[in-house]
Amino acid sequence: MSASSLTSILIWLPVAGAILIWLLPLSRYATGALAMLFSLAEVGFWIEQVARFDFSRSGLQMEERARWFGDLGVSYHVGVYGFSVWLVGLTVVAMAACTGYGFWVGRDRSRGYFGLMLLLTGATVGVFQAQDLLLFYAFFEAMLIPLYVLIGVWGGARRIEATIKLVIYTMAGSLLMLAAIVVYGLKAGTFDLVDSPTSASRWLFLGFMVAFVIKAPLFPFHGWLPDAYREAPPEVSAVLSGVIAKAGLYGMLRIAITKFPEPTSFYRTAVLALAAMALVYGSLLAFRSADFRGVVAYSSLAQSGLIALGLFAGKDLGFDGAVLQMVAHGLISTSLFLIAGAVERRTTTGELRLLGGMARGRPALATLLMTVGVISLAVPGSAAFAGEFLILAGVFQRAWWWAAIGAGAIVLTAMYMLRLISAVLHEARGSTVADEALDLRPGELALVVPLVGVLLALSAWPAGISHHSFFGPSPTATVRGQFK
């Protein structure tokens, strides 16, 4: 097996798994087990990809290219850069944990469910590896299809409204992006992301950005977020905030900033302002939120703002920090949503006023929630601290007040995370918390502990990502040189 075929395998293996699951009339248990097998194989292939990736070399690696339709210059072109390797890793690890969660809780209509989870994995990996604009768009849209059904079928009581909002919001953005892609690609004569030249068109930049800020999301494009995160099954919320949202941020880095240098600097202040607003506003909402998932959902809005702040700072440290923070926050919010799901299963509610006192007699739950919470509030020495510090340092070089806003928001992070932890674990015992409510079971631990383990490893060695995302000493120069 050649190294370059790994990229295609990572995309199509889960798709093949999905088709297999749909075709084979297996029992619920066998279907879940098969899906787990595929997810773990996916993680295995990703480890192989990292092992074979040459971090000392610039440019696109493990490239594969095939003709799709030549007359308009569209091709099936996939490959990975340093930073995309980490995002692919985030995807496969988080998806494996979430698929495992679905297996653990025994989702009904299992063939549909697991097939869609695998399809989602393939599409998301595709987004991070596509090197052709139309292919990128196809995967970007393809993510929405399984998400729509996963929320609409397996979601909560108000799932229909949530799916309608999600679809209308994200499609409004991505269809404008399609128009921008058509114009950009036909003007350039190629849709290839590596070969295509930069553009100075501000309209096109806005066409791309609107799709990305809705997906990420940034204030004020987050209208779909609270409903979707609350109504989706917990593991799908985890995917949505941990992984899918990163596709929007990845798009900003890979396409908006790289291909539109002039519009980026023209709109820099505007985007930074939106990002800062998302950060502060999201943090405030998270602090006010009445339920577990609401806190995590709005904290994702805040974190997307922070990461966008790092990306649009346009400084070396900002880029490094943004990539690190994407991975760290992806793992944090996946863990938090899975823990939220575990809590909801035991108490039938996520409302904080009905929860409390769960630490007593439930050491595993308490330890894990505490660990993730503490990492997430960026205690010094944690992965999130490293990421946020790099981002703030980067944006500080742009202007000190951006960093001041960011630092202020980190205080808010501490406030809402501590509020969440104490509302769930401590305080008086909530009315819905029964004595019989169990601690995390081994099955649940097997899903969350590895995620936390990766987070701790990243806390120990954040440079593993932040120094291995962009080739060369200066990420800014790499981005400006379009990663060549």
Next chain:
Amino acid sequence: MSLHTTHVDWFGLGTIFALIGASFLALLCAVLVPRATRRVASASISAAGFTAGIVLSIWLYIESADGHTIVSGAFYRDRWTALGQVILCGIGLATTLVGHEHVPGWARSADQTRRDDHIAEFYALLLASAAGMAFFVGAGNLMTLFLSLEWFSIALYIMCAIDYDLEGSLEAGLKYLIVGSFGAAALLFGSALVYGATGTVSFHGIATAAATHGLTNDTFLVVGIALIIAGLGFKMSAAPFHMWTPDVYEGASTTVTAWMSSATKVAALLLAFRLMTTAFPHNGHLWGWAFAIVATASLAIGNFAALVQRNVKRILAYSSISHAGFMLIAVSAGSALGGRALMYYLVPYSAMAFGSFAIVAARERELGVPVTLENLAGFGWERPFLGVAMWFFMFGFAGLPLGGGFVGKFYVFAAAYRHGWVWLVIVGVLATLVSLYYYLGIVRAMYMRPSEELQVQPGGTVAVSGGAPAAERLLHVAVGAALAVSVGSLFAVQPLIDLARHAASALPI
């Protein structure tokens, strides 16, 4: 005295003769074959006719690298014609399969013992209308254009009304007849004006005459073109000539609707593109704008009207109006890229349109009543294959990358952009956004509501009879083929585009 007869290239007309021949045989079946075996016999003849048609038109495609007219300029023997005939015969074959189980329609169906009474006539008419369309796409002058239009239209009028047990069917037939005649009259009047202005009916001759006599802005010619566009607009059900579409699609038996919604569009759009680029190249500006406006109107009316429908056949009817709009964007570009985009778009479109109506037919059979969003509840879980297929068709219609509809839209937008019409791209994009609501509404109805909610009558009586649904093997084959085409066209873009390129190169662009 020897009579001068024109040379006839029989091979160039092979597909048409195969279809007419099969039509005659099917008609004989109606008289000679006993009722017990009539259905099988006539369906077999129809299947054989369409298979022969596919083979002959593929052969014609291979043998017609240099396009030219035959039969004294009455008919084009080129790859544009041949490819159109392949698509038409493919849809015809699928219609044959579905018709075997679903003609007459099952919704409100009356006397079950008389189901086979008119089945042979149905197949005869199906083959006759297919032959008319196969002739229509290759028409070379205004006379053959009008004759073949009437030829397939009359067959379609009767097909709509053939289910006379259903009051909706007769109404549909009558409505289509009246509105269709109006369209045909407009086309005929337009043709007369064009003939009056240029003195010729041949497509090439019109272009030459208009160029040599400087007739580009001639009032007769311009009004003639406008009337011809209106006449064709009726056939392709583009707004504002669409008002018959929802009623007729709803009233006709669903198999007939499936055939009309896919095949008639193929024929009308391919002919419109050929006619405009061949006969009126000097008025490109005029008809380009006309089609762009018609496309915008179709996109707006089709999509917005679909939002408020509850009957699935009506939703799909409005969806077909909006897709006429998308394809007219390609026509209005009038370029080689537009021709390719149109030809490509028609392949996944007709597969999806046909497949989705066939699935509606299956649900009608289960319930015995017209299919609405309400009584689609739980369908996806009860009939997994049909549900998943419908899922693919709806997402494909909406332009999500689950099928060739996505690439088709992309090509259409590319053609509009190359033509310099970014505004038309934006219109298309916005229309797609609106369309999502009702396409996803169908998915929502199938999967996201439990079948306990199924209420066929306001009183709450559930009409689903117990037991497993009918096997419907042929319908499954047809839907499976449609699914394969619509998904396959996403991956096999290049081969299809190469075919379309060769076809479009036959046109004088």
